[in-house]
Amino acid sequence: MKYISTRGKSQVYSSYEALLQGLADDGGLLLPQALPTIAFSQEEIMNFTYTDFAKKILALLFSDIPKPILFDAIDKAYQSFEKEILPIYSLPNQYIMELYHGATFAFKDFALSLLPHLLSSALQALAPSKQLAILTATSGDTGSAALYGFKEVANTKILAFYPTRGISTIQKKQMTSIEGNNTFAFGVKGNFDDAQSGLKTLFNKEAFKNLLKQNHYLLSSANSINIGRLFPQIVYYYYGYYQLVKQGEIAKGEPVSISVPTGNFGNILAAFLAKKIGLPVHNLLCASNENHVLTDFIQTGIYNSNRPFYQTQSPSMDILISSNLERYLYYHYQDPKIISALMEDLNQHKQYTVKDLSLFKHLQGYYFTDSQALDAIKEVYDSHGYLMDPHSAIGYLAAKTYQKNHKEKVLVTATASPYKFPLAIAKALGLPTENELKSLDLIQNFTKSPLPLELKNILSKPLTQNKTIEKNQMEKSILEVLL
Numbered sequence: 001m002k003y004i005s006t007r008g009k010s011q012v013y014s015s016y017e018a019l020l021q022g023l024a025d026d027g028g029l030l031l032p033q034a035l036p037t038i039a040f041s042q043e044e045i046m047n048f049t050y051t052d053f054a055k056k057i058l059a060l061l062f063s064d065i066p067k068p069i070l071f072d073a074i075d076k077a078y079q080s081f082e083k084e085i086l087p088i089y090s091l092p093n094q095y096i097m098e099l100y101h102g103a104t105f106a107f108k109d110f111a112l113s114l115l116p117h118l119l120s121s122a123l124q125a126l127a128p129s130k131q132l133a134i135l136t137a138t139s140g141d142t143g144s145a146a147l148y149g150f151k152e153v154a155n156t157k158i159l160a161f162y163p164t165r166g167i168s169t170i171q172k173k174q175m176t177s178i179e180g181n182n183t184f185a186f187g188v189k190g191n192f193d194d195a196q197s198g199l200k201t202l203f204n205k206e207a208f209k210n211l212l213k214q215n216h217y218l219l220s221s222a223n224s225i226n227i228g229r230l231f232p233q234i235v236y237y238y239y240g241y242y243q244l245v246k247q248g249e250i251a252k253g254e255p256v257s258i259s260v261p262t263g264n265f266g267n268i269l270a271a272f273l274a275k276k277i278g279l280p281v282h283n284l285l286c287a288s289n290e291n292h293v294l295t296d297f298i299q300t301g302i303y304n305s306n307r308p309f310y311q312t313q314s315p316s317m318d319i320l321i322s323s324n325l326e327r328y329l330y331y332h333y334q335d336p337k338i339i340s341a342l343m344e345d346l347n348q349h350k351q352y353t354v355k356d357l358s359l360f361k362h363l364q365g366y367y368f369t370d371s372q373a374l375d376a377i378k379e380v381y382d383s384h385g386y387l388m389d390p391h392s393a394i395g396y397l398a399a400k401t402y403q404k405n406h407k408e409k410v411l412v413t414a415t416a417s418p419y420k421f422p423l424a425i426a427k428a429l430g431l432p433t434e435n436e437l438k439s440l441d442l443i444q445n446f447t448k449s450p451l452p453l454e455l456k457n458i459l460s461k462p463l464t465q466n467k468t469i470e471k472n473q474m475e476k477s478i479l480e481v482l483l
């Protein structure tokens with residue numbers, strides 16, 4: 001498979017090149033030159049495990065990666081998941097796909113436990129004398145998933161920078177208790193923007209990059225625009241759909257809609273790609289919180305990121321620039337000139353306008369406030385005894401709203417374990433919210449909802465990383481680790 005840029009001014013890339021490169025040279029995002037069609041036979045549906053689905057789908061997308069290498073990476077990646085890798089909870093007409101049974105209890109584990117193995121193979125094939133240095137700024141879930149994913153992966157070092165403000169105790173402890181000889185976490189004084197902009201500066205600093213190059217490092221960020229983040233997410237939509245076929249909940253070929261709590265537009269784009277390559281999907285429901293730039297875009301055609309930023313109870317969706325949307329636009333227009341012009345507008349004026357609203361024919365946008373999300377958590381808990389996290393609750397609400405005038409069944413992606421956000425859950429259920437540890441226990445005692453042992457243990461694990469730095473010390477800290 002070859003990969004092309006959404007902006008049309010770049011060479012084509014092989015899978016390995018695309019994985020290592022992340023972004024195209026012209027600043028665009030990479031897409032497969034042609035999409036395969038993927039279907040599963042009755043026999044496959046009845047017998048395939050999650051990794052079987054992953055192998056079949058990813059072998060068609062990463063068709064130029066040798067199969068033994070790809071399959072070995074897939075086997076390694078999903079070993080770290082709980083035995084039941086993707087449980088599905090049924091509500092009337094809705095199916096909640098729990099995408100949070102990996103190492104760090106959020107859906108990002110699906111991609112971030114595979115990507116490091118793919119990158120490691122790409123490195124071996126294309127630049128065997130180099131080491132990969134992954135630098136990532138995180139507002140919470142990405143950092144821990146990346147640290148766990150890259151832990152002990154040959155020829156890689158992973159450095160995650162989390163803000164000292166705005167991160168939950170559990171998210172922080174997942175990073176600061178990591179046990180790997182190639183894993184490093186730093187607290188950066190300030191908020192997510194401070195950590196993010198600090199890294200951005202370094203990625204643009206020639207002297208810094210040259211020094212790493214001289215020391216045989218290849219620099220990468222493993223962020224969610226990498227095709228190695230995107231493609232593994234297609235698999236669970238197929239798997240979830242066919243699990244429901246297998247259980248007799250839906251007929252094979254029956255169209256369903258999919259509701260996705262959305263931030264950077266990565267997870268929902270994977271659902272869109274699943275639809276494009278053959279999964280029977282009717283509509284995609286793009287569910288946002290109070291940072292509802294996408295909802296407004298879908299309703300008006302105006303993407304306007306020039307607006308106040310709200311810190312919400314669903315922090316992983318607190319995003320005003322949804323990078324992966326560029327890929328969705330590309331599939332509609334099929335014209336790199338139009339995409340380049342829109343992205344130029346976004347860059348210069350923080351907004352762009354599309355005139356052709358048929359772009360949104362199968363994409364519906366909804367947004368909900370924190371208090372609506374917390375009410376939904378309580379409502380679903382009270383009526384079904386089922387506990388959702390604040391991100392998933394927004395996906396649930398979008399599905400519920402949509403179903404007021406649509407009949408088909410909806411798959412809702414539950415993106416994180418409720419136990420990752422104990423204060424929000426305790427508040428929703430009317431329990432005390434003194435601190436996260438206490439809330440965790442109270443929620444468990446009250447709901448009897450299973451608290452994953454690893455998550456409980458996280459809080460009592462010893463610290464392995466305990467460095468808090470100023471933003472202007474990031475370069476020095478990185479060089480100390482790498483050189």
Ligand SMILES: *Cc1c(COP(=O)(O)O)cnc(C)c1O
Nearest residue numbers: 141263264265266267316415416
């Ligand atoms: C990252 C994340 C999201 C948003 O996913 P995108 O792919 O960025 O749209 C939603 N929920 C949780 C829990 C997340 O960690």
